[in-house]
Amino acid sequence: MSDLSNLRIWREHDLKGLMPWYLAVADNRAPAKFRIAGRVPVAVALDAPEEALWVELEARMPQFLDLWNSIRGGRGELPAGLAVPVNLVDLCREIAYRMLAHCNFCRYDCQVDRSEGARLGTCKLAADSRVSTYFHHRGEELVYRGTTGSGTIFFTSCNRRCAFCQNGDISTDKDNGRPVSARTLATMAWLLRMEGCHNINWVGGEVTIHLHTIVDAISQLEDLSPTRDDLAAALPGKADYHFGFPLNPRFAQYRGAFNALMLWNSNFFMSAPAMKLLRILMDVWLPDFKFGPGRCAPLLSKTPFYWETVTENLKLIHDWGEDFTIRHLVMPNHVECCTAPVLKWVAEHMPDAPVNIMDQYHPDNFCDPGHAKFNEKYRDLARRATREEIRQAFRYGKELGIRFESLSYEKNSTGLRL
Ligand code: SF4
Known part of the structure; x- marks a missing residue:
């Protein structure tokens, strides 16, 4: 080996x-x-x-x-x-x-x-x-x-x-x-x-x-x-x-x-x-797999058809018996609208799929208040996720039986564990 x-x-x-x-x-x-x-x-x-x-x-x-x-x-x-x-x-x-x-x-x-x-x-x-x-x-x-x-x-x-x-x-x-x-x-x-x-x-x-x-x-x-x-x-x-x-x-x-x-x-x-x-x-x-099924994908990434497209493709690779791991980035103020439905969908449709619940979000691009490109309408995203938000994301993962711990904890920049 x-x-x-x-x-x-x-x-x-x-x-x-x-x-x-x-x-x-x-x-x-x-x-x-x-x-x-x-x-x-x-x-x-x-x-x-x-x-x-x-x-x-x-x-x-x-x-x-x-x-x-x-x-x-x-x-x-x-x-x-x-x-x-x-x-x-x-x-x-x-x-x-x-x-x-x-x-x-x-x-x-x-x-x-x-x-x-x-x-x-x-x-x-x-x-x-x-x-x-x-x-x-x-x-x-x-x-x-x-x-x-x-x-x-x-x-x-x-x-x-x-x-x-x-x-x-x-x-x-x-x-x-x-x-x-x-x-x-x-x-x-x-x-x-x-x-x-x-x-x-x-x-x-x-x-x-x-x-x-x-x-x-x-x-x-x-x-x-x-x-x-x-x-x-x-x-x-x-x-x-x-x-x-x-x-x-x-x-x-x-x-x-x-x-x-x-x-x-x-x-x-x-x-x-x-x-x-x-x-x-x-x-x-x-x-x-970033956004929930609501308005976050069109509002934050100008992407229509997000939820149905990504979930459909995920179902395909799962049905095909492919090897894969999923990434989910925890975004500030988006734990309930994005993290929770994403993890619930994974738990329901592919409970064996390993997921990396990522805590390394940092305000960047149009969400970085220190940058000339910053746009006030993204103020909610102009900070890192709090420790409580990360902890809540992990809690959802745990409650739903998601396989997230090994992938997430070794990469975790905050050092948080449940
Ligand atoms: S369909 Fe083709 S041209 Fe349109 S965004 Fe996708 S890759 Fe680009």
Whole structure:
């Protein structure tokens, strides 16, 4: 077992036995899903109409799921050799680019042609994806940062407008960072994994709006061998470049080919078609579930359809038997309207789901009274959550039987426990 699997946190009562696929792929005891999907051939020309591509994807899903389930159940093995010539990952890549031309990556369903960029949707992006920075993240939950860090790639821009955004420098400035090609993105992921990161953590801003570039990058990973030019393109954005982490294929191989666990770290506002692609490519999910079903999402993040979209996507990954943990940020003055209904919904629909009830809210972006952008209408959010508010959130978690203690207490900045 690796250092990650040996962490004591996996023996805590609320995490014991959970996330076996995550650990198996992180440890290279199992192939990542993208490698399994690479063994599933498709029988459609990739220049066929988009509708035909979707029909083929639906037709191949049972084969993919059978193979995945047999491997994760210990009954089957990844077929020998490299990916087959035209496979399910190639199909996902092609579909993602078709979607870009009438963008429906997220629930906004803007239907703008981002490949042309003449009209932009809510995220204000054309086809380019920009990476703000990437590095071994030592600040994620212990189950993700482990001993060597979470290989985190931060994309710029977002499809939501949270007034208090805790990553406002990245999410609100769409021109932050540098544009990256899919090949450069693949090289970034390759570097992080070869340096020993437990996972490739796709995050923003918001990642969904970069779906095409991410799927394309993943499609290049299995046999990627970065050239000097690839490295020259990727390295300038690497925040921990000067640490000089050695590259070691032992960290990044399953049966002789590149292997890396894919982590979708997202606001979970994806569209149903995007979820279909991600099901094939993501090994573990890290959804953010912030607002209750009332007016808080439209008022504080200008997001309609919030509750129904996020809960629907959460139900999907739960029904699909995926590994995931949920994040909920406790916001000042929002324990009753947001924290309580969020935790109640989790308890009712997926009581086994681990939840990180986060206490690190700080006033930022339009809610920071010390900043020129501060807007008086967000005065209620212009402070940290009180100790009593955090305690009340934990009390709700406890009363509802939520699995929150291990994830929340080790990350807890206030040091509060119940
Ligand atoms: S990613 Fe979402 S917000 Fe951006 S154009 Fe596509 S559907 Fe609209």
